[in-house]
Amino acid sequence: MILNKTILIGVGIAFGIYLLYKIFFGKNEFEEEYQRLYNKILTSEDYKVKGQHEK
Numbered sequence: 001m002i003l004n005k006t007i008l009i010g011v012g013i014a015f016g017i018y019l020l021y022k023i024f025f026g027k028n029e030f031e032e033e034y035q036r037l038y039n040k041i042l043t044s045e046d047y048k049v050k051g052q053h054e055k
């Protein structure tokens with residue numbers, strides 16, 4: 001019985017660490033979409049301001 005509780009606690013800790021990893025180090029889909037759209041607007045000719053210098 002003690003062994004079962006120990007295994008259960010170990011699995012719970014491993015699952016908790018996995019969830020924390022996913023929350024803090026997982027890719028944020030909204031951030032990726034924002035960066036993609038931002039780069040598109042930044043490099044697009046349609047959104048270029050008149051008089052802006054070419055680089």
